[in-house]
Amino acid sequence: MSPTFPRKKTATPASAKPKRTPKIQQQDDQALETIEVKAVEVTEVDVISNVTSEELNQDEQRDRLNLERKVEHAFYEAGKALKELRDRRLYRSTHKTFEEYCRDRFGFTRMSAALKIASVKVMDNLSTNGLQNAETSKGGLQERKMSTNGLQILPTNERQLRPLTNLEPEQQREVWKQAVQEAGGKIPSGRIVQSIVDKIRERTKIPNPYREGEICILVPRDNPDLRGKGGCWGAITHAGDFSCTVQTWDGEYTVKIEHLKSLELLDDDCKSMQQLCMRLRRLHQVADHDPSVDWLLQGLGKQAKPYLSALQARILGAMEREYGLDGKK
Structure with missing residues (x-):
């Protein structure tokens, strides 16, 4: 049987003694405990929303619409200008051919210039048959509105018009109408327009305009x-x-x-x-x-x-x- 020894009492070190919290600190802690702070996350969307929700006055709205038209129809204005330069031969003082003039002055290839000019005729056809953008007043502001038949939206680049250049005017309008509808009422891509032209060609057998030897x-x-x-x-x-x-x-x-x-x-x-x-x-x-x-x-x-x-x-x-x-x- 092993001998037993009396237990020694261990003294608590002075450093281990619990410190009394000063009354001032206790009061501060109580005050902090009663304060409820709610964090609100501010996102970029909120900032943008606040900015875009500001209404424009009539002059600003008019300027905005005019500038938007210029951006959307820049290719059309370029085509009109090129057509006049070509038809009136206004390049003749510096260049022998229109092709050389376009290359040196604008960096356009012959084909690029030709496509811009060809797009003018198609755009005019769409714009003069009830397809042009309409403006209606709502709440003192002008906004673009698409008519019930989906023909108020016009092309914004020549790529959307290229598939239409070999079609008859009525076919051009019909294809564009279907393209807008397929794009969900928005401006369709050139690929959408081309796909509709392909379907119509297969269904109606649009005659090949080219001949052997051409x-x-x-x-x-x-x-x-x-x-x-x-x-x-x-x-x-x-x-x-x-x-x-x-x-x-x-x-x-x-x-x-x-x-x-x-x-x-x-x-x-x-x-x-x-x-x-x-x-x-x-x-x-x-x-x-x-x-x-x-x-x-x-x-x-x-x-x-x-x-x-x-x-x-x-x-x-x-x-x-x-x-x-x-x-x-």
């Missing part, structure tokens, strides 16, 4: 197969119901008719460009040709004109002689 420019738009081919010209070798086969200097492409833009040349000019296309194709097919050949082919392949300059003719002829192609027609 010279056209390739318009890539949303076609990934034509990437990098914008502005290239070619001769139509087959015209189907909804598409055409186009022969260019570097190959053949089967494309929908909305990916083509006719140069509207006379028959003799079309034949001249067909012959030029064959010359370029033969040169392109020469094995292990010099890189300078490609530079020339790419340049002439985008020069949509039925003739060559004197220098271009000499250079092309020299390259053909270099590879034994001179004398071939």
Whole structure:
């Protein structure tokens, strides 16, 4: 049996003794306990909401609508200006051709300028047939309102108008109306407009406006197969119901008719460009040709004109002689 020893009493250290809270501190703690603080989170949405809820006076509202119209219709005004510059030949003091003028002055390609000009006609058709934006008064403020048939909304860029350029005026209006409805009453994208045009073409069999032998420019738009081919010209070798086969200097492409833009040349000019296309194709097919050949082919392949300059003719002829192609027609 193990011996037992008496327990020693352990003294509490002085530092361990509980400290008495001063009365002043106790009173402060009691006061703090009775204060209830509610945290309110201020979000960015609240700030924006407070800012946007401020009403505009009549002058400010008028200025806002005018500025919005300018932003929405900037492409339309550009197209109108380009059309007048072209029709009146106001570029003639500095440039020989409208194409060169657009490139040097605005950085526009021939196709880009042509699309802007073409959009004017379509926009005018939509704007003069009850499709224009209406304004109604509500609470002292002007607001845009879409009519019950969904035709009050107008395009805001040329991409939305491109699929409409080959349609009749009535078809243009009908397609745009359906596009607005499909977009939920908002401005439709060019893709929505194109999808509706495709459906109508399949249903109504809109005739192909192009013919064999015609010279056209390739318009890539949303076609990934034509990437990098914008502005290239070619001769139509087959015209189907909804598409055409186009022969260019570097190959053949089967494309929908909305990916083509006719140069509207006379028959003799079309034949001249067909012959030029064959010359370029033969040169392109020469094995292990010099890189300078490609530079020339790419340049002439985008020069949509039925003739060559004197220098271009000499250079092309020299390259053909270099590879034994001179004398071939």
